[in-house]
Amino acid sequence: MxxxxxxxxxxxxxxxxxxxxxxxxxxxxxxxxxxxxxxxxxxxxxxxxxxxxxxxxxxxxxxxxxxxxxxxxxxxxxxxxxxxxxxxxxxGPRPVPGTTPLFHGVDYIRIVLDEPTPAVVHILKVDLKADGVEVFVTPPEYADGVFAVEPRTTSQFLSEFGLQAAINGSHFSPFERRNPLSYIPYWSDPKDVLGGAASRWAQYGTPKHWCPVLHIDESGHGTIARSLERPWYTATAGTRHFIVEGEPSSVDSGPFDAMTAAGLDAEGRTLFLVVVDGDQLPYSEGIDQIGLASLLLDQGVYNAIRLDGGGSSTMLSQGTFGIPIRLNRPVQGGFLGIERPVGNHIGVFAKPLAFSGPP
Structure with a gap:
């Protein structure tokens, strides 16, 4: 039957x-x-x-x-x-390259590479002298006699402080990734920002002599210093000064990976916040340091430092009703589209684009 x-x-x-x-x-x-x-x-x-x-x-x-x-x-x-x-x-389909004005003084640039390996590069080009533009780093909290920061995703950072754009910032400790649901640091654990940082004169983290520092002063002028050796207005540290005065600082390419970087033009007026998607073949495998240096030099970057990359690499802008819009595709714990809580961030305040009426 x-x-x-x-x-x-x-x-x-x-x-x-x-x-x-x-x-x-x-x-x-x-x-x-x-x-x-x-x-x-x-x-x-x-x-x-x-x-x-x-x-x-x-x-x-x-x-x-x-x-x-x-x-x-x-x-x-x-x-x-x-x-x-x-x-x-x-x-899914790879995005279309191009440039889009997001806010007054803030442009979003997307670059799509096919060689030597697939890579999608996201750049926020910020005019530091534009009216209403201010760079803002995650502020510390004072607890137990020291300044410390609690972990936040980049989306939380953007929403909490009402920023118009943001990326992840410096390396931090402790860090241990077990899986997407078991992650150190825990949400409530304070973290140490390697190389140090400053948010409106409030300095925190552990300065390291080998950690270059991106600094933006109150007048909106940017510089990259050798280390966090004195009080800064707004600053955060990187791990490698890989573009120095218009030249790559090293021929060491390193692996193809997701990366986050920050750069300045020769006048210190234009800030470049950069995130490269990685670990997502065939969409984007990532980029190596030599490739990133070459790409940023073509964009007019004169000095640049590397920030925390890999699963930390995240870029967002503010959308309608203040809702964060993810501009890149982060990977956390092997899963795509999940943001990692990180030590600190770099954000941008900016005015909305002016809308002209009918002629």
Whole structure:
């Protein structure tokens, strides 16, 4: 006698094939790292538990069948949603290069590279002398006799202070990535900003003699100093001064990766805030240091430092009703589109673009 559809679904090989069909393809969309794989394994236990219960229980009652099917649906649904989202991020159309004025004195530049490897580069070009423009670094909080900062995502930073644009900032500690749901520093843990930073004269972090510092004074003039050796108005440290007076400082290219950088033109009037997407083939693998230096020199950058990159690299602008709009595609814990809480940030206050009436 021909078996019914329900009887066929109850066969071990059929249910296993269904579970694998829902789990394996979405898993392949995720960047292969130990954190992401362990998270997928944890979620993947649900559908197989449902299959085991089905076989042991022989589907004895309609209520029991409903429970088992519900358990199976609960197990596979996250993979369907995750797979669809990750596939869109990885294999969706690449953006169109171009320049867009965002605010008065702030332009957004997108550069799409195909060689030597796919890369999508995002640049905020900020006129420091434009009316209403002010660069703002994450302020510290005074606790236990010292200045410290609590972790925030770049979206939280932009929303909390009403900024018009923002990127992630300096390297920080402690840092440990276990998986997207288990991350050090925890949200409430204070962090140390490596190389130091200053927000409207409030200085914090640990100065390092080898950490170059981006400094913007009260008049809107930018410089890059060797270290945070004296009080600054607005400043944050990087790890490498990779463009020095119009020349690359090193021939060490390094790996292709997501990067964040900040640069200035020769007059110290124009600030370039740069984020490169990475770890997202075929959309964007990232860029190496030599490639980034060459690209920024073509944009008119005279001095530039590297900031915290990788999963920290994030760029946003303020949208309608103050809602943050993500300009790049961050990767955290192997999962695309998830922002990492970081130590500090660089933000920009700016006036809206003037709208002219009909002629």
């Amino acid at each position: 021909a078996r019914t559809l329900q009887e066929r679904i109850q066969q071990p090989w059929v249910t296993s094939a269904i579970a694998f069909g829902f789990i394996v393809p979405p898993s392949l969309m995720v960047t292969v790292t130990w954190p992401s794989m362990m998270t997928l394994v944890a979620f993947g236990m649900w559908p197989f538990a449902a299959i085991w219960i089905m076989q042991r229980g022989k589907m004895r009652s309609s209520r029991f069948r409903t429970f088992c099917y519900g358990l199976l649906l609960f197990g596979v649904s996250p993979f369907v949603i995750l797979g669809t989202f990750q596939a869109f991020y990885r294999f």
